[in-house]
Structure formats: C-alpha cells, structure tokens
Amino acid sequence: MGEHRVVVVGAGFGGLEFTRAMGGAPVAVTMIDRRNHHLFQPLLYQVATTSLATSEIAWPVRHLLRGRKDVTTLLGTVTGIDAAGRQVLLEGGGVVPYDTLVIATGARHAYFGHDEWEPFAPGLKTLEDATTIRRRILLAFEKAEREQDPERRQALLTLVVIGGGPTGVELAGTIAELARDTLRGEFRNIDTRETKVVLVEAGDRLLSAFDQKHSAYAKQALERLGVTVELGKPVSQVTADGVAFGGAFLPARTTIWAAGVAASPAAQWLGAAADRAGRVIVEPDLSVPGHSDIFVIGDTASVKRPDGRPVPGVAPAAKQQGRHVAAILRARLAGRAGPGPFAYRHDGDLATIGKRAAVIDFGWLKLTGWPAWWLWGVAHIYFLIGFRNRLAVSLSWLWIYVTGQRSARLITQGDGDSAT
Amino acid sequence: MGEHRVVVVGAGFGGLEFTRAMGGAPVAVTMIDRRNHHLFQPLLYQVATTSLATSEIAWPVRHLLRGRKDVTTLLGTVTGIDAAGRQVLLEGGGVVPYDTLVIATGARHAYFGHDEWEPFAPGLKTLEDATTIRRRILLAFEKAEREQDPERRQALLTLVVIGGGPTGVELAGTIAELARDTLRGEFRNIDTRETKVVLVEAGDRLLSAFDQKHSAYAKQALERLGVTVELGKPVSQVTADGVAFGGAFLPARTTIWAAGVAASPAAQWLGAAADRAGRVIVEPDLSVPGHSDIFVIGDTASVKRPDGRPVPGVAPAAKQQGRHVAAILRARLAGRAGPGPFAYRHDGDLATIGKRAAVIDFGWLKLTGWPAWWLWGVAHIYFLIGFRNRLAVSLSWLWIYVTGQRSARLITQGDGDSAT
Numbered sequence: 001m002g003e004h005r006v007v008v009v010g011a012g013f014g015g016l017e018f019t020r021a022m023g024g025a026p027v028a029v030t031m032i033d034r035r036n037h038h039l040f041q042p043l044l045y046q047v048a049t050t051s052l053a054t055s056e057i058a059w060p061v062r063h064l065l066r067g068r069k070d071v072t073t074l075l076g077t078v079t080g081i082d083a084a085g086r087q088v089l090l091e092g093g094g095v096v097p098y099d100t101l102v103i104a105t106g107a108r109h110a111y112f113g114h115d116e117w118e119p120f121a122p123g124l125k126t127l128e129d130a131t132t133i134r135r136r137i138l139l140a141f142e143k144a145e146r147e148q149d150p151e152r153r154q155a156l157l158t159l160v161v162i163g164g165g166p167t168g169v170e171l172a173g174t175i176a177e178l179a180r181d182t183l184r185g186e187f188r189n190i191d192t193r194e195t196k197v198v199l200v201e202a203g204d205r206l207l208s209a210f211d212q213k214h215s216a217y218a219k220q221a222l223e224r225l226g227v228t229v230e231l232g233k234p235v236s237q238v239t240a241d242g243v244a245f246g247g248a249f250l251p252a253r254t255t256i257w258a259a260g261v262a263a264s265p266a267a268q269w270l271g272a273a274a275d276r277a278g279r280v281i282v283e284p285d286l287s288v289p290g291h292s293d294i295f296v297i298g299d300t301a302s303v304k305r306p307d308g309r310p311v312p313g314v315a316p317a318a319k320q321q322g323r324h325v326a327a328i329l330r331a332r333l334a335g336r337a338g339p340g341p342f343a344y345r346h347d348g349d350l351a352t353i354g355k356r357a358a359v360i361d362f363g364w365l366k367l368t369g370w371p372a373w374w375l376w377g378v379a380h381i382y383f384l385i386g387f388r389n390r391l392a393v394s395l396s397w398l399w400i401y402v403t404g405q406r407s408a409r410l411i412t413q414g415d416g417d418s419a420t
Numbered sequence: 421m422g423e424h425r426v427v428v429v430g431a432g433f434g435g436l437e438f439t440r441a442m443g444g445a446p447v448a449v450t451m452i453d454r455r456n457h458h459l460f461q462p463l464l465y466q467v468a469t470t471s472l473a474t475s476e477i478a479w480p481v482r483h484l485l486r487g488r489k490d491v492t493t494l495l496g497t498v499t500g501i502d503a504a505g506r507q508v509l510l511e512g513g514g515v516v517p518y519d520t521l522v523i524a525t526g527a528r529h530a531y532f533g534h535d536e537w538e539p540f541a542p543g544l545k546t547l548e549d550a551t552t553i554r555r556r557i558l559l560a561f562e563k564a565e566r567e568q569d570p571e572r573r574q575a576l577l578t579l580v581v582i583g584g585g586p587t588g589v590e591l592a593g594t595i596a597e598l599a600r601d602t603l604r605g606e607f608r609n610i611d612t613r614e615t616k617v618v619l620v621e622a623g624d625r626l627l628s629a630f631d632q633k634h635s636a637y638a639k640q641a642l643e644r645l646g647v648t649v650e651l652g653k654p655v656s657q658v659t660a661d662g663v664a665f666g667g668a669f670l671p672a673r674t675t676i677w678a679a680g681v682a683a684s685p686a687a688q689w690l691g692a693a694a695d696r697a698g699r700v701i702v703e704p705d706l707s708v709p710g711h712s713d714i715f716v717i718g719d720t721a722s723v724k725r726p727d728g729r730p731v732p733g734v735a736p737a738a739k740q741q742g743r744h745v746a747a748i749l750r751a752r753l754a755g756r757a758g759p760g761p762f763a764y765r766h767d768g769d770l771a772t773i774g775k776r777a778a779v780i781d782f783g784w785l786k787l788t789g790w791p792a793w794w795l796w797g798v799a800h801i802y803f804l805i806g807f808r809n810r811l812a813v814s815l816s817w818l819w820i821y822v823t824g825q826r827s828a829r830l831i832t833q834g835d836g837d838s839a840t
Contacts, residue, residue, distance in 0.1 A: 035831065036558060036562060036829075036830070036831040037829075037830050037831070053473050053474070053475040053476075054473070054474075054830055054832065055473040055475075055827055055828040055829075055830060056473075058830055060606075060829045060830070062606040062607065063606055063825075063829065065606075066605050066606045069608075072608040072609070073565075073606075073608075074562075074565060074566055075559075075562035075563075075565075075566075075831075076566065094566060127830065127832055128832060131832070138456060139495075142456060142494075142495035143495075145492075145493075145494060145495075146494055146495075146496065146514060185486050186480075186482040186483055186485075186486045186493075187482065188489075188492040188493075189492070388819055388825070388827060389827075391815070392812075392815070392827075395811070395812070395815075399808055405483075405808070407475055407808060407809075407812075408475040409456075409457075409475075409479075409480045409483065410456070410457050410474055410475055410478055410480070410547065411455065411456040411457070411495075412474065412547055412548060412551070
C-alpha cells in the first residue's frame, strides 16, 4: 500500500506547525489553502495602518514548504468533506482523499447578527481586509483635504474602532500616530492633528483578558496619543455616516470592526456540533466526535482549558494544538501510546499602543512602556519566518521609529470604496 | 491680487519634475492626480514578476511634496478643462482655477482597435496592472499543479508576451527566470522548467529603437533563458485560450500586452489637435496652439526632435520637458526672455534581460552583459526617490541575485481572475 495520506486544510499557524512537526514521519502530506500565502496575522494591523507592506508579513506557502518533498501544496477552496468516503471536496470539482484529516481553517469576523454593518465596518482577518482598511483611512484624509463643509470635514476626520481587545487597541493607537506624526505637514487645508480617533468597547475595560492594571495602562497610553476611549458602550448601529453607541450618534466616515470573530464553516462541512461562534466542539484529543481520523485545531475549534475556560484564539494556542495532533498521529503510526489529552499552556499576553508603549504579561514577567515595546518587537521578529523578512520588518520598524515615516501608504485598487 | 496659480495634472515624472523646478518661484501650485502615489514605471515589470513589492516603487505624492509649502496636493480625477474660464473640472463637481495649467497625464495601453483583447491580455501601466499580471502568472502555476489533462496543463504552462520593446523584453526574461529558478522545486506535479515563455513581435527585430547589435544580443540572451522569440509575427487574435500569430494559434492561458500605448484623454479635454495615438500636438515651446497658458508634456504630448523624429515616451523626456516649461514660466513671471523652443536630448537606451544581462546604449558608451546590468541597477536606484527606498530596492535585488528568491509573490484580491 501507499504511505499514510494526511490532508491539512489551512496554512495558518496551526496547519503549518502541524506540518512542520510531521517532518520525517512516514506520511504523504497535502496542504490545501484558498490563498497562496501564509499570513502573519499579529502584524496585519500594521499593513492596515501603512506601517508595513503586504509582502513583509505574508509568504508563499509552497515556498515555506519547498524543502519537504513529502508535502504537496495545492491552492484550492474547500467546499465540503465526505467523511464516509474520506475525501475533501474542492471548488471546481476536485477531490483529495485522506487517511487522516486536519482542519485548521481559522476564523473570520462576525457582527453579532448585524451582517449589514460589514460594508461600513470592515474587519481585519486577511490581506485584502488590511489593504481595504488602509485605503479607507488614507482616502478619508484625501477627501477631507478637498472638503469645504466643516461638518462633513469633521466626519471625514473622525475614525472609529469598535472593540477593545488587542486588535482594537493596536489599531486605534497606530491610527492616532499615523494622523498625528506621519501625515502632519503633508496637508494644506486640514491639520491632521485634529483627527478624532474613537475606540468603543462594550465591556467595562480594554484588554479584558489581561490584568486589570494593564487595562488601565492601555487606556491611559491611548489617551496620551489623543484617542478617545469609550467603555461600557455597546454599539447599536453602524452606517456609512457614523456609529451609534451609548445613546448617541457619532458622525464618522471610517469605521473598523475589531469586536467579534466566528469560526470557518468547518462545523457545517462535518455536520459536527458547534458552539455559538461556530467552532467545532472537539474531544480532549482534538478529534471530531465519532471521527478519530479527523482533527480540528486553531481558531475554528472549541477547546477547553483544564479550568474550563475556553482556549483563546491566539497563535500560540494553534501552534500547540498543531504539535499535539502531530504527536498523536506519529504515535499511532508507530503503534505506541499517544500523548493523551491536549492541555493548553498559556504563555502570556502582549499588545502595543502606538510605537512607544506596550503591555506584556507573561505571569512571571509583567512589563509596560518602552521595554515592553522592544520585547514585543523582538518576539514578533523572532516568530516571523525567514531571515530576509526579519531584516525587512526590522528595517521598516527602525525607520518608523527614527523618522516617523511609514513606507506603505498606497491607495491601490482604484480610488473607489469597493471592498476588493 | 494673489499669487500666480499653477495647476499641474499628473504626478508622474513630467509633472513632478516641473513642480520641483518651480521651487522658489512666486507661484501657488496645485498638484492633482487620480492616484495618491507617484509610480516609478521603469520598475513596474518587477512588481508584475514578483521581484519587487508595490511599496518599493510607489510613494505618496503629498509625502514627496511635503516640504513645499507652496504646493497643495489633491487626490482627484479630472473630467475636463474649461479653457475659457481657466479652470480644471474634477469628478464629483469640484473646480480648480488656474493662471497656468500643465498637463502631464501620461499614457495608457492601446490595442490597435482591438479593445476586446484587453481582458485577456492586460497591459502594464499602473500598480493594479502589475498586481493583476502577477496574480495571473502565479495562478497559472497553481492551476497547472492541479491539472490532470496534459494539454490543458501545457496551456497553463505557456505564457505569451506581446511586444518586443524594452517592456516586453524585460517581462519575458524575468518570467522565464521566475519559472526556471525561483519556483523550481516548489511544485510536485509539474516541473516549472517546462514553462514555455513566448515573446511575439510584429517587427523584424526586438528593441527597434536600439542599435541592431543590441537587438541581436537581446534575442540571444532571451533564448539562453529559454524564451521563444517570434519576430515578424503580428498578432491577429487574442482570446482566453491563446494567441494567434504568424498563421498559427498557440494555446496559452496567460498573455501580457506590451505592444502599444495611447495618450490620456487630454486632447479631448482641450479640443486640441492630436496625433494617431491621441497625443496633443504642441507648439515648439510645449504649449497648446491658441492657449499660451496651457502646456502639455510627457507621454501625452506629441513633440518632435530637431531631426523630425518623435520624442520617445520615456522618463527622461518627460523630465526634460517639465524643466523646460518651468524655465518658460519663471522667465514670464520675471519679465525676461524665455529659453526658446524645447530641444530633446537623448541620453540613451537601457533594457535588462533577466538578472545577468542588459543592454545600455548611451552613444558614447555601449555595454552589454553583466557590467550593463550593474550600471542599469545603479542608475535606477539613483533615480528612485528617497534613501529608504533605495536601500529597500537594493536589498531586494541583492537577495534575488544571491538566492534567486523573489519576495513579493502574493496572490491578492482573491483567487478569481477579476481585473482589479
């Protein structure tokens, strides 16, 4: 017979780490993704705010896997899974048979039942999301420069970020710096320092997964950057003209959604039980109930920590799960006992606020301010893939740090507001 | 009264050089472009072939002009010119009044009366063109990897470039290198060295504006890279399935147009006489007949050399014209005699063939091969704008040179074949 065929759907952190950890095992791996690149999502907000270019945080999957002769990379969109027949179904009619299947298809943004808000408040999950947001932010300033009416101009110079988690905090801080520092002096009819950046959070503090002191620190750091932080204010309405929250309506022509995610359609493909966000409820060993040959990992899986809390949708969690499934499969193939149930180990939390402040909470190590920002930078550069990319991103950050100038300020895809 | 108001339409080489040369003159300048960035077009083919990222060859116009307090930059699309009322008409209803107007709106691709070919054979004039071509090239290999039928697979692995001028030669050579070197080893079902790159030229030699010996050199260098060069073969048909030339039909799923350009609509805006490619026929001082307050420069102007040959549509010509018009205007404002008619000074021609060969013909200096490539590289880096960009592009090229790896291999804007 042939080798054990493993199919991995999704080339994000979970899928890639699983594939890496299978190196040398007696398997033939097929990696399928609907995009040709692996995306370093933690830095996506920097593309959206012109600090980094798209090619600095995304790398072709087949290039990353080129040294693995046991791995075939396919560009394809999965439309379903035939679990009885053990094959993955692709758009256009292709099928990919498997002996073991690993689903790592991630998350997308969710609007709490208000999908009609999406055109007015794009989320930040893909490269196209990032360049769309970038285009809207830059266009707002361009339009304001030409706008004679003071009220319309003020609405153009008002940007709202919805959601006070790490993504929202990072976006709000960087947009404020972009307006205040990078763009200052480039306009003649407007003063970009009059830009109003508003971060709206429904809960009572920012960074709710962090320590209370860090939530307070982040709020102060944002306010020092000129950001208006609105806590305890759930959003009730989002339109092309602005956002309603806390009983008032704020005219704003640019709104960004960082408030909710939902899982990929994996649960539907499998007909499996899912939680409220659509994540597949998996067994303790990350397999699908009733299908010991199918594993689901990363943001699209619902996994619990030993204390019952959900495992967060962060990169380290996806990577740990990828390694765990690889260990299970290698044990099976070798006929030995496996590693047992998955136990998430939470390393810590990190978030930046602009380019001079950050919060890091590793439990044993808590840092804020300047030292935290440098450690954050070093850690992210370390986790980037490839020497050239580490060099490129380091240079980009060094340039921003020293000169305040951001080098990826392109409005592409025409000047319209089309989403792609 | 106020200062003399100058309006410049177009932030390409001509418009920017004119603006630069007006520094310190008693004028208020308004620069209008429908894009927010200045594009370094000579390197656009490198974005299309994944060697450079978009942000390495395009820079925000208002950033380039930030130090000029006399210059206001506006993002806007011109729809017409009211020459009697002396104002520029913008999409959306804005008007920009002028005392002197400089039109530098460049060229776009033209299909010799076959506009229906455009969806199947995109040209290369804007950043979106470059990323569209890049996406199609990369998708062709991705689809070939999944294609079972040998004939369809061969059509996917056949790429045609139409037009044997510098752009076509540069594209064909770099695509061949991309397939042969960069992508080799990354696919499991196809061997990218079997890619067929065909360069089709209607005339009897490549680089018809260059010396005969250079045309022959370029053909040999391309053939050494594995490119098939078809001379004396005008194209008669372009479809989604392939190209017809020289009495035969070649099945090819990726075709790129580098064979013809036409001017922007400036002549229509002005109701002025134009040549066959739509270029405005200007006076010897580059003004529009009957409108001494309107100048047209660059690719959108039809200008003759002293010997009667047309001035080529190259960056140095646009820059020389920009400087000439600035000299005329400064003389007028100071009440002295102007510099007289414009006289184009042809510095020379340059083209690269892959990363190890090039042709340079400066008249007094003719180079081919490796030394030409290095000089070409140094010259282009010199003409880039800004230290950071020179550093970034130098690093990108050094990386490609040493490792063969190209770092901008992203398929963005989804996986479809939509043009934007």
